[in-house]
Amino acid sequence: MSLARLLLRELIKGPRTLPAPPPGGGGAEVGAGLAGTGRARLGRSLRIREVDAGSCNGCELEIHAATGPVYDLGRFGIEFVASPRHADILLVTGPVSRNMAQALKRTYDAMPHPKWVVALGDCAIDGGCFAGGDAVLGGVRALLPVDLTIPGCPPPPEALLSGLLTLLDLVSGGPAAPLLPMDGEEPE
Amino acid sequence: MLGNITLMEYLKAGRPVAAHRPWPRFQLDDRGWRDLTGQLAQSDWSLLGLWADGSEVHAAFRDEETAEIAVASLATQDRRFPSLSAARPSAQRLERTIQDLFGLLADGLADSRPWLDHGRWPCRTPMAFTRGEASAGPVAYPFLPVEGQSLHQIPVGPVHAGIIEPGHFRFTCAGETVVRLEERLGYTHKGVEALMAGRTLPEAARLAARVSGDSTVAYSIAFARAAEAAAGTEAPPRAQWMRALMAELERVANHLLDIGAICNDAAFPFMLARCTVLREQVLAANRTYLGHRLMMDRVIPGGVTVDVTREATAVYRGVVKDLRKRVTRLADLYDDLPTLQDRTVGTGVVSASLAHRFGVGGVGGGAASRGGDARKVPGYAPYDDLEFDVPVHPEGDVNARLWVRIEEIHASLGLIEQILDRIPGGPLARPIPTRAGEGMALVEGFRGDILMWLRLSEVGRVVRCHPRDPSWFQWPLLEAAIEGNIVADFPLCNKSFNCSYSGVDL
Ligand code: SF4
Numbered sequence: 001m002s003l004a005r006l007l008l009r010e011l012i013k014g015p016r017t018l019p020a021p022p023p024g025g026g027g028a029e030v031g032a033g034l035a036g037t038g039r040a041r042l043g044r045s046l047r048i049r050e051v052d053a054g055s056c057n058g059c060e061l062e063i064h065a066a067t068g069p070v071y072d073l074g075r076f077g078i079e080f081v082a083s084p085r086h087a088d089i090l091l092v093t094g095p096v097s098r099n100m101a102q103a104l105k106r107t108y109d110a111m112p113h114p115k116w117v118v119a120l121g122d123c124a125i126d127g128g129c130f131a132g133g134d135a136v137l138g139g140v141r142a143l144l145p146v147d148l149t150i151p152g153c154p155p156p157p158e159a160l161l162s163g164l165l166t167l168l169d170l171v172s173g174g175p176a177a178p179l180l181p182m183d184g185e186e187p188e
Numbered sequence: 189m190l191g192n193i194t195l196m197e198y199l200k201a202g203r204p205v206a207a208h209r210p211w212p213r214f215q216l217d218d219r220g221w222r223d224l225t226g227q228l229a230q231s232d233w234s235l236l237g238l239w240a241d242g243s244e245v246h247a248a249f250r251d252e253e254t255a256e257i258a259v260a261s262l263a264t265q266d267r268r269f270p271s272l273s274a275a276r277p278s279a280q281r282l283e284r285t286i287q288d289l290f291g292l293l294a295d296g297l298a299d300s301r302p303w304l305d306h307g308r309w310p311c312r313t314p315m316a317f318t319r320g321e322a323s324a325g326p327v328a329y330p331f332l333p334v335e336g337q338s339l340h341q342i343p344v345g346p347v348h349a350g351i352i353e354p355g356h357f358r359f360t361c362a363g364e365t366v367v368r369l370e371e372r373l374g375y376t377h378k379g380v381e382a383l384m385a386g387r388t389l390p391e392a393a394r395l396a397a398r399v400s401g402d403s404t405v406a407y408s409i410a411f412a413r414a415a416e417a418a419a420g421t422e423a424p425p426r427a428q429w430m431r432a433l434m435a436e437l438e439r440v441a442n443h444l445l446d447i448g449a450i451c452n453d454a455a456f457p458f459m460l461a462r463c464t465v466l467r468e469q470v471l472a473a474n475r476t477y478l479g480h481r482l483m484m485d486r487v488i489p490g491g492v493t494v495d496v497t498r499e500a501t502a503v504y505r506g507v508v509k510d511l512r513k514r515v516t517r518l519a520d521l522y523d524d525l526p527t528l529q530d531r532t533v534g535t536g537v538v539s540a541s542l543a544h545r546f547g548v549g550g551v552g553g554g555a556a557s558r559g560g561d562a563r564k565v566p567g568y569a570p571y572d573d574l575e576f577d578v579p580v581h582p583e584g585d586v587n588a589r590l591w592v593r594i595e596e597i598h599a600s601l602g603l604i605e606q607i608l609d610r611i612p613g614g615p616l617a618r619p620i621p622t623r624a625g626e627g628m629a630l631v632e633g634f635r636g637d638i639l640m641w642l643r644l645s646e647v648g649r650v651v652r653c654h655p656r657d658p659s660w661f662q663w664p665l666l667e668a669a670i671e672g673n674i675v676a677d678f679p680l681c682n683k684s685f686n687c688s689y690s691g692v693d694l
Pocket of ligand 1: 054055056057093095121124128153154398
């Protein structure tokens with residue numbers, strides 16, 4: 001099938017994006033430090049720098065899924081960026097291997113203020129099943145202040161979505177208004 | 189004694205070790221191991237794995253002529269062993285790892301820079317009987333020197349631009365062309381092997397499932413099979429078929445993502461979007477019917493924890509039908525776009541001889557004339573009862589690796605249908621008898637063959653477990669593949685291999 005026909009079919013079909021999950025779902029927990037962070041005017045847009053600090057790569061798979069057309073993180077104004085200097089959020093996965101600790105700290109230091117840290121997945125929260133090993137710090141908290149934790153092994157994409165929406169609400173002071181209609185059709 | 193001797197004939201000179209299943213293990217003396225290096229130079233024996241265990245080293249081989257598999261072991265004297273890397277370059281990083289973790293020194297190893305040990309651990313040689321003192325500070329890693337006119341270096345990583353695992357790449361370039369790429373990995377080292385020691389089977393199985401999350405099913409199967417072999421038991425038939433079902437679903441989902449990602453790196457994001465949608469069909473069904481999108485921890489030693497209901501069978505049949513149609517369409521689309529193929533054809537070529545030297549299987553091997561597949565050789569249940577082809581392409585470029593993936597998806601879809609049609613009834617698990625023993629398993633993950641070796645104590649705890657990811661043998665090929673290509677094609681080449689970082693960093 002030609003590209004033009006495939007594209008046309010997609011256009012006619014409409015988006016395959018699932019409706020947005022409610023903020024606060026998926027067991028996300030907000031750190032104590034966050035309430036006081038003077039609500040920055042981010043214009044409802046968040047830029048994320050992701051760092052794998054020794055994950056098993058399962059969490060990365062689900063982050064990818066969250067950025068894809070089905071969960072479409074981008075519709076909320078949330079995008080991943082390459083440079084930490086452009087980022088508002090540091091999204092960390094993995095139990096923080098000692099071999100990655102310095103790179104993680106440097107990435108954090110390179111980010112401008114205000115900035116927030118999200119620990120994604122059981123590993124990033126407390127080391128998960130790698131806790132207690134000599135080669136890991138056992139969670140992001142051992143190195144950086146954590147503002148939001150999203151549990152799961154790995155957390156499914158909508159847990160990431162609702163966690164980030166919670167954060168977006170808190171830092172910009174208002175409920176998230178998605179750009180696309182909330183009743184996107186289910187993918188077949 | 190040189191010449192056309194088979195692996196088994198050679199190793200029989202050693203002392204057979206009892207209770208190593210399903211393949212034999214032989215204890216060699218120092219001389220036997222030293223001669224092995226000579227013998228390897230003229231025998232077609234692939235190195236399947238090389239790992240340490242206390243003060244012993246073990247090497248697993250497959251004789252490509254007879255398909256025999258066996259493990260050779262050496263009890264080191266003065267903590268030294270003769271290096272195999274001159275005859276098998278794939279041994280190099282494995283030996284550097286042994287040096288770092290166990291403090292056993294490989295005599296004759298050409299490159300003895302540390303590999304996993306970056307000088308950041310609280311102690312050195314963390315898995316040796318007596319651990320070393322902590323390093324004074326991070327290791328200054330000397331990259332291999334490159335000489336020539338107007339060369340410049342580009343350091344990349346460990347934090348990459350995208351959402352991928354961390355690792356360092358050091359490019360040496362002449363203008364746009366890469367003259368040499370050197371990889372430095374180890375950043376995601378979590379000490380998985382050390383954590384496994386002393387654990388119960390269920391605890392260690394959870395860790396095995398997280399050696400490389402994208403291959404969680406394949407790893408869980410490998411661990412379960414190794415544990416079952418060590419304890420002298422087998423999972424019931426229905427469990428073995430359920431495992432194969434999940435393994436093929438995992439293969440399809442991963443290949444879909446890789447095909448999309450390769451095209452995305454060649455500036456065609458449409459394919460990634462489409463493939464992600466297709467992949468989600470599989471993952472959504474997994475969540476509903478198997479309880480987890482990636483199917484983590486569904487395979488356990490002794491069996492599986494999930495079953496397919498009639499409804500699930502119908503849904504998966506529908507998914508297979510739909511995917512077959514849509515993947516064919518996307519493959520036609522790819523075939524139809526010369527601008528896309530302009531990037532993939534002839535890019536990142538791996539020669540068949542190099543693939544052979546590294547004994548690489550899976551996608552990297554299949555795209556370079558080497559169609560090894562653990563489901564066929566040595567084979568394991570239920571694949572001996574199922575029909576499928578292993579795709580082989582001779583070109584060794586990005587395009588070939590893409591086609592191998594497309595064809596493997598079709599093969600897996602066929603397998604899923606056969607499994608759903610013919611899965612036998614019966615129990616889903618059987619308890620593992622508590623007894624000492626050693627077991628090994630070879631399981632085909634989506635990247636290639638995973639080796640799992642473990643020893644159980646009398647009380648059924650894991651004494652030592654070693655998982656060997658297929659990426660150990662594919663990472664070095666990437667270094668070779670990128671040579672002579674432009675820097676801008678690196679992401680494309682890298683994605684076409686999609687090696688695991690976590691799987692080799694452990
Ligand atoms: S939380 Fe689970 S999926 Fe995520 S990195 Fe850890 S082990 Fe892997």
